[in-house]
Structure formats: C-alpha cells, structure tokens
Amino acid sequence: MKRRTLMAGLATWALLPQAQASEDAMRAAIRRWAGQDPPPGPLTLEMAELVENGNAVPVRVAAREPVLGLALFTPLNPEPEVIHVAFGPAIARPEFSTRMRLARSQRIVAVARAADGRCWQTGLDVIVTLAACVEP
Amino acid sequence: MRSTRAVIVLPAAIQAGEPFEVRATVAHAMETGYRNDDAGTRLPRDLVRRFECRLDGELMFAADLFPAVSANPYVAFWMRLSQPGELSFVWRGDAGFEHRELRRITLS
C-alpha cells in the first residue's frame, strides 16, 4: 500500500515553485478582503493540529473584540479563499465555526476586520494525513 | 423524497439577552470542480456561494462560501435577542440553488 502521509514544514514547501505562487495568491486574496496586508494580531484559530482526513475539518475563528468580519485563507489549497463572514448587530460573539477542506498540510490564516478599519491576522500550522487504505 | 434539506440547531430554551449558538447545515455536495467521476470526466463546479441569517429581515450573519468549505456546509455563530423574533436562513448557489428556512424564536 502506497505511503501517502504528507508531513510538511513551511520551509520545505517554500522551496517548491507552485507553493510560492500559492502563498502570493493567498496574500492577494487577503489584500482583496481586508484592503491591506494585515499585521499579526490576536485571534483564536482553533483546529486539530493533526487532521486525519482533509475533507471535513472543524475550525473555529474568534476575535477578542467586536469586529465587522472574519475570514479564512489557505496557501496550499487549489484556491486561497475559504469563507468570508460578516456580522450584524444581534451577533453576541465575534466568532464562527465551520468545516473546511484541507488539501494538504499547511499554515491556515485567519483575518479580522474591525469597524475602524484596523485588520489583523494569525496563522496555524496543520498537518493533514491521508487514509492509507483508500478505495482507488 | 425532498431534494433539498437543511438542519438548524437552536437551544431548547432561549433567554432574553443571553447569547445562544445557532448551527445551520444545508444538504449540498459543494462540488469543487477539481474532482473526476469514475469515468474520468471532470465533475463541474457546483457550490453554495452565500449564506444569510436575518432577524426580522435585518441581516445578522452572512457568509460567502468558497470550494474549501466542506460538503453539506456547516456554520455556527452566536446571537442574542432581547425580544421574540423570526430568524430566516437562506442559502444561494450555482445553478439557481436556493433554500430557505424560518424559525420563530420565543424567549423563556
């Protein structure tokens, strides 16, 4: 049975040309949503660090102050965007949860946008293993 | 058999002013456009693109979804109500996909 574990450190992926392009695509997507290159800032980004199957990975993003919106991005999925969330007045907590697809091990990025125009981001390294015995 | 279904999970009792979690799932394959069928033919992209939750018509929570959201897209968020109201949920997507749910919220 073919070994299909993918364990990737960020440094390793940086050496591959297509990974580089995807990092740029993610930066561009973040810029489109946030209107800027957000500096690092406090955000809770919850996901299992070792994911057994990348088809449906629970993820939770929470800010520590009221925000207009939150968004999730990936550098190494086929496309950089995952979800953009916007909050209205009756929202009780600046957070959301969803289930997302992860094509491979990578550093996912969450971004927040506040009403005064401030944006900030945080990242999380996630390792995705694949089921070893998959139907061909 | 209904072709479209959704599940909305709300707490049994909702108290005025207290945060409560809303969890919403809609049945949809979220076909990414990157998969092939058994014959090797590319399965066309077919996604839910937008989810909105409104309280008495006012937009409370909106999400733009991309192919990286899993099949049967699931979102959870927290709301607070000071008086009873009606929550409406709508999902819209490719090929004219649209599904709506309504929930009347009474407070305990």
Added chain:
Amino acid sequence: MKAVLLLGALLVVTALTATADERRSGRDTMSPALRALQADDGQHPAQLALALGQDLWRTGAKSCASCHGDPERLRGVATHYPAWDRGLINLPGRIQRCRVQHQGQPAWAPEAEGLLALTALVAQQSRGLPLQPPAGPELDVAARRGQRLFNTRLGALNLSCAQCHDERAGLRLGGSLIPQGHVDDYPIFRLEWQSLGSLQRRLRGCLSGVRATVWDWNSAELLALETYLARRSAGMSTQAPGVRP
C-alpha cells in the same frame, strides 16, 4: 418479524474474548476532534441523513410509523443483526424487505440515500446498547465462513483482514492508525466518502484497496463476513451513526 427478534434476543451470543477485553472501538482510537464530532448531535455530519430518516419514517400511506410507531420503539433492534430469516439478512436488508413486502415500494439501490437514512435512524435508536448478534445453526455456518474469509489473504496485495485489523491494529500505516475494524457504529459518515455509508460499502472499499475481486452487494461472502464481524464485536456498545476518517 417480532418472533425472529424475540428468538434472536433469547439466543444472544457472548463475546468472543472472555478474558480482559482488549477490543477498542474505532471511536476511541480517532483523534479528539473527530470523537467530538461524533459525540455532538448538533454538528454530527449525519444530521441531514437522520432528518431525512425521520421524514421517510412518516411518509406514505403505509409509512414505517403506521406499523412501528415512533422510531424510539425500535430501541435494541439494530443490535440483533445480522439475523437469519429465510436467508441471511442485515439491517439494511430488513428495511428493504419491509419496503418491498409491506409498503409495496420498489427496492432501493445499494447505498441509496433513503436506505442509509432509515438505517441510520434505526441504528441510532440503539445507542449505548451492546451488539447482540443472534446465534443459530445457519448463522453459525455463516460466521465460520466469514471468519475464514477474514483470515484469507486476498488480492494483488495478498493481505487478509486479520493481518491489518487483528495483528497490526494500533500500528500506523502511512500516518494513519490501523483500527481493529469493529462494526459497532455502522452506518458511518466516513469523511473520505463525504457521506454516510454501510458496512458493506466499507468492506468493498477494503477489497478494492487490496486489489481483490470486490464481492457483489449482499453477496453470500459479504453477508458471511458481516455475520462474523458482528460476533467479533459482540458486547461492544454502539454509538451509531458513527464518524470515521
């Protein structure tokens, strides 16, 4: 059908391992995140299927409800399969037989959405109960055959079920933990499938995984394997429907 179930209940098969039980459900060897997903009804990936099952339960002139009442009344039923009733029959097979013989509907295709939904609904009613597959001469023959198949090397990869799931359970294969392969939580929402699926789907997947001939749906081989597997997992409690990677 009631007579068969009562007979099954009287002829309960005891667990295969009488000494310290080293059996572990796949639930317990999964990551905490997936365990949480299975344990929380509010975000369980099979929610939609269960909702469909509830719908179907009450649909039609001769609905399931018209004979069986509420689904809760079938608590315990799912733990007594596979059974012998004019042939080997598993839970989906029983639902199909009801559909054809009592509801006058055409049988569903294997893994049809409605069939899985009802299987999940009925299996869910037995949550927390131990698997108690029935005994009987025909079932004993099938279980022995199933055990032989479980221990037979198959396919181009020349692997038997036992080599992975008995001998190497707990070890890793390509980063994934090899489970013992218990059948306590079927039907399962397998993340790999992005859908709910039956035990037979999983078995057929394994067969193609070792490049063996894939036995037909409801073939004698698959039913014999299911019969053996139920006894191998007898006494373990079910938390159906399950979530698995």
